[in-house]
Amino acid sequence: MLKNLPRRMTSLVLVIALAAGISGCWDKVEIDDRAFVLALAIDKFEYSEEEKARVEEQGAEEEQQGMTPKEYPADSRRNRIVVSIVYPNVGLLGGKGGLIPEDMKFPMSTVGPDIYECLSQLAISMSKDIFLGHLKAVLVGEGLAADRQLFMEVLDDMDRNSEISRNVYFIVVEGKAQQALFIEPLVEPIIGTYIEKIFETSARSSRFHQKKLGDVLRSLDIHGDALAPRLVMRERELAVAGSCVIKDYRHAGWLGEIETRAVQWIDNMVRGGIITVYVDDIPVPYEITEAGREIKIQHDAGGNLRMHILLKGEGNIVGYKFAEKQELMDDKFIKSIEKAIEEEVVAECTGVMDKLQHQFGVDIWGFSEYLRKYHPEIYDEVGKDWEEIFPEVKMLFSSDIKIRRIGITK
Template identity: 30%
Template structure:
């Protein structure tokens, strides 16, 4: 190879290998951490049929993340109206010098009115699932007020809404008052009008509260579960990792802390009706009793009575929730469908097609077994 050849080759390499169609400098990217989706309700629709949404994006100021921002704003919020979130992110490029990047999106907040409209909700979920950059592990929340409002609040502890909510949701170890739900869960459970719980977020003054859940059935929001009801669902599913229960024992209120929950199910057909048994085994310790009470806790008999009282409290709670789910919503969010289809396929094949109706009429027995394992440092 002569010299000319070499020179030409070097030129070719520098020219051909240096370029990239898809190059975006990192400081020109907006790392969207939270997305809010609201319904746009114009005053006069002019007969327009298609749904329009207000999409809100929140992204952190990358400079402040590196602790060099000084007095700069910790995060930015930007929003616009459009048919879908991708159209909106394109519209927004006309107003911002950044390119939206969704690879790090942490939470998606959907407002109640979007979730109540089955077509809008399906459009939104499909758009999110189909888009490659949004992972299936993104958490989804439903806002009782507008998603816009939830995102506009700058939480004191962590100004970046996405990280803040993700932080709360991963704290399942501290509370069973919400059921973290990812985009993938929704995709898997909503098929054929199935039911699922999505945690509810309520905007406060300078914080957001995640508690309770929205019940989704037939692709739309049909009602809400309160914090304690959500806890009951978690007990039935055996997913509680840490929860506090208060009960009364001879006019002393006792605080009991749940450490470990296991739940088992059985099912059989009796007189043409499906009978499901749910057994919840709970282990935990006493957090608070009463100082200098007459009987101290180092007595098996007393502990057994406390256990019984706890059992009644929890069983009553669970039964009430299940009754509500069956009678009011007929929505199986307690995993019976899952159990039947996996372990009792014979029963499942008969009811598969109209499960939403059948669920109302199945007989559910709940048995709770509580064990007090520890009583703390004092008697």
């Protein structure tokens, strides 16, 4: 035992030294020296008309004075995107006075060619190390999403980053992402946690698309199309509502909240929500408790593909009108409401399918993938030209809605 000791000690020291040396992962930063960036906003760099005019005026002035005009930001190759971050003032959480600034959060922003360049530019003016491990949301501006080249660059930057989790919410903002990030919300001071809470608590409403960065990246990687949630700005609040259709790495258009629900129903993603139908001009809200769908694919007489999609749902009637006596106890009446809801659901789905088939021409459900998995013989036939075939596929919707409960009133 004693004889082996020096050898053992040597090997021990060697193991530790090798581990420390080879792994090259020496990233010790104290937790209080990190800036926890909870939300990241990326926009395309664009000058507003007024600013353009101002810069041009200044340039002309300088030329008159015999100077060579400086290269203005608008002209530089480096100015491609605007990256904005917000990180909370954690000192306030510690509850200590003294040298801690009073602001709840610190918004920062810079212009640069890519995300990393921008982050390192931000870092030189910060007292802390930027840490993206707790990132909650990535906001992408409408303008950036519309620029295919830039959008692909930004997506790749995020895809390669080991610090950014795939569980981050990837949201396309209607307007400027920076504006949404710098908003002063009433309810939650920090945008990142605000957005995360919205997603966590309102998922059952089915009013926005439940996809995260990982899902969006995978979907884009497979067919270049994806659906991302949409962020709408209001004065002092944000709303995640509807979704953004990305076709061929480019923002192609928006879907509203109801349309988004229809998309999710077809995708078997609906977990809840309210459908209101009108019975004799009285709105009857129907609460979805369970939803599902069944797909059948066949060739019709003409040899074209036909998809039958059966949309199933169970739920409750949560309101009708006061002092009604027996109507909701009447089976026939219930059946008629069910029928009305079925019609509504079919109408919604047909509408959104038409939009996606013919207006955008995007198969955001990945039906080709579905075919490949469950109907390989059909896939062999159509897989290659799916993009052309998809808009031609005949979609037939039917619905089966059940009302299970009518509330506790007698």
